[in-house]
Amino acid sequence: MSMMNAALVESYDEPPHLRSIPAPDAAPGQEVVDVLAVGVHPATRGIAAGKHYTSPRTLPALAGADAVVRRADGSLGYVMVMGAGTLAERIVVDPAAAIPVPAGAAPALLAATMNPAMSSWCALRTRVPFQAGQSVLVHGATGNAGSMAVKVAKHLGAGRVIAAGRNRTRLDELPAEGADDIVQLTPDQDATAASLAEAAAEVDVVLDYIWGPATELAMRAVLGARTQHTRLLDWVQIGGVGGDSITLSGHALRSNAFRILGSGFGSVDMQSMQRELTELVAAIAAGGMAVHPRPFPLDQVEAAWAHQDAPGERTVILL
Ligand SMILES: NC(=O)c1ccc[n+]([C@@H]2O[C@H](COP(=O)([O-])OP(=O)(O)OC[C@H]3O[C@@H](n4cnc5c(N)ncnc54)[C@H](OP(=O)(O)O)[C@@H]3O)[C@@H](O)[C@H]2O)c1
Structure with a gap:
């Protein structure tokens, strides 16, 4: 069985921990993607702390709510899987839900800015x-x-x-x-x-x-x-x-x-969300709208959780 690194929420009272877990397999209609960058947003923290309406009901669970990923065809995508987790070297996504990211866009900046x-x-x-x-x-x-x-x-x-x-x-x-x-x-x-x-x-x-x-x-x-x-x-x-x-x-x-x-996850239908996020990715990639990423490697996930962002900055975990 192939293994990979991931950040798991094992208790709502602790930060996620680095663990080695089995790499996922894609079911029909799904795609395995490489995760490049994951933003640690207030919602990401709230979900991991059991305080968000999409928090997992059972633990352990994968941390992370969104991600910039590299798809099987080499293109970049932005995915949002509130509650299902993104903080692993590879995750399974619905290809239809991956927002296209223009080639050359900076994954860390997008991960910091999209949410x-x-x-x-x-x-x-x-x-x-x-x-x-x-x-x-x-x-x-x-x-x-x-x-x-x-x-x-x-x-x-x-x-x-x-x-x-x-x-x-x-x-x-x-x-x-x-x-x-x-x-x-x-x-x-x-x-x-x-x-x-x-x-x-x-x-x-x-x-x-x-x-x-x-x-x-x-x-x-x-x-x-x-x-x-x-x-x-x-x-x-x-x-x-x-x-x-x-x-x-x-x-x-x-x-x-x-x-x-x-307005938030749950009050906007998925079709509208897909359309709007596609436009937003393009607007951010074009420049002028950016939150500064504060990068941490995945093996420092606990330090990333402890870090308090300065105004204008967002913790981003790079994989
Ligand atoms: N619904 C959605 O789609 C959606 C998406 C993204 C974020 N959000 C939510 O939006 C909120 C902000 O997110 P964020 O990414 O901007 O977080 P952030 O960067 O951490 O900013 C939070 C800000 O809140 C201010 N603040 C804290 N308590 C306050 C109070 N009592 N009165 C006035 N200002 C206060 C702080 O300002 P000071 O410098 O004054 O302390 C800080 O600048 C969170 O609740 C987040 O979950 C919702």
């Missing part, structure tokens, strides 16, 4: 009736996904993008990356609400990476300041770095043309 970038790309392209010229508030714009959302919204034609976040240093860099206005989220709730009301009262779409109490405050501020109450406001829940739930008054939903929806 944060797809959050806003799929939201704007598939979840809301976003049109060029509309204005977008990115709530939680200083992380990798939030700052990519600023670039993606502009790339897709947003007329005005407002970036709101905690980290002042990172926030100050965002106008150079496309933000038309910035709002700092501070512990002073009145000041934060006033700044959001002034900058974002008339936005069309909110891409929300924070949720929790910060979102309750932001919703009150934006809805309370709106002058055109029947102008549609789509508030898209994408991330939960500030909490997993909110309390929402019925008044908020009745007093404005206000819709709340989510």
Whole structure:
């Protein structure tokens, strides 16, 4: 039996461990691919910690949620197999689900960038009736996904993008990356609400990476300041770095043309996802949208899990 190296989740309370496991065989209709690069995203960590809605129910399980791979014909592909695992020298994929990657694209950069970038790309392209010229508030714009959302919204034609976040240093860099206005989220709730009301009262779409109490405050501020109450406001829940739930008054939903929806794995059908990710891979490969990869070899998977990314960087395991 041929063996290979892999990173296995053996306990939700520990990082994945390097193990030697049997190499996979492809069933009819499947393909064995070589894994080149795997991003360690918040979702990748959450899945391995048993805290994500796609976490494996039984252990041990392969770690990793997505990967840049080399296919049997030598071409590159990007695959997303949330919950099934990608952190092994070889994995089995459905060939129809492999997103084509242009020759010459850098696997580590794509592995670092695809997950944060797809959050806003799929939201704007598939979840809301976003049109060029509309204005977008990115709530939680200083992380990798939030700052990519600023670039993606502009790339897709947003007329005005407002970036709101905690980290002042990172926030100050965002106008150079496309933000038309910035709002700092501070512990002073009145000041934060006033700044959001002034900058974002008339936005069309909110891409929300924070949720929790910060979102309750932001919703009150934006809805309370709106002058055109029947102008549609789509508030898209994408991330939960500030909490997993909110309390929402019925008044908020009745007093404005206000819709709340989510965007993520499970809320976008696979056909749309395939189409959009193919376009996104091409846009990233063309340059201008990148998260900086922080590489680790597979045999340092535990160190990779312990590493805390600096703003703008993403841990990537290279195989
Ligand atoms: N649904 C999807 O398709 C999708 C795809 C990708 C990511 N996501 C989700 O989006 C979120 C962000 O992912 P990421 O890749 O950007 O992670 P990241 O690069 O680690 O960034 C997280 C950011 O969150 C900020 N933050 C943490 N707590 C906060 C709070 N209470 N208020 C304001 N900001 C806070 C931190 O900013 P400071 O510098 O201020 O600490 C940090 O910059 C995660 O929940 C992730 O799971 C969803």
